[in-house]
Amino acid sequence: MNAKVEHSGGNSPADRVKLWLAGLVVVAGIVGFYYFANQWPVAVRAIGLVVAFVLAIVVGAGTHSGRALREYIAESQFELRKVVWPTREETVRTTGVIIVVVIIISIVLGLIDLLLKVVVMDWLLKLGQ
Structure with missing residues (x-):
């Protein structure tokens, strides 16, 4: 990987709130999937679950951890291009x-x-x- 040395200050309080919100959205999506089992068809519930996961990813991507993950993935892709298959x-x-x-x-x-x-x-x- 890259030989960068950074001191990570961790997640700020706003980032922690965003991560909790993302987790809450995921839990709400899962609970909703099972709560509405008798009222809505599986396809509609599955779409709602996917939307909840996508929304949680979008919210989580705006945090310090999300940015670090995106940077890690980008550097991993860069390193994969160096591999001789x-x-x-x-x-x-x-x-x-x-x-x-x-x-x-x-x-x-x-x-x-x-x-x-x-x-x-x-x-x-x-x-x-």
Whole structure:
């Protein structure tokens, strides 16, 4: 990410009010969705719920935390552009190697399990009889 060093003063009282309001809008949307279950169809209630979530996001985006989140997402997208993604051939080859290794390890673990079963069930338990 960016090597910026900032001292964050945290959320101001107005930001805290906005975050509480956003949370209240979300809770109201969820309560309304279930409260009106018998009066309104599901589609209308779902639209109301989506509107409540969008409104909460809009209110929350205006806070210090919201701005910090937007900045984080923007910097993450910038960093993703720097990633060198493997080609299709490299991906297929790597996947094939992983599948072969998993099969080999599965066989080895199965043989160890079989050996332990023979030792414990057939050898040790018969000694005690």
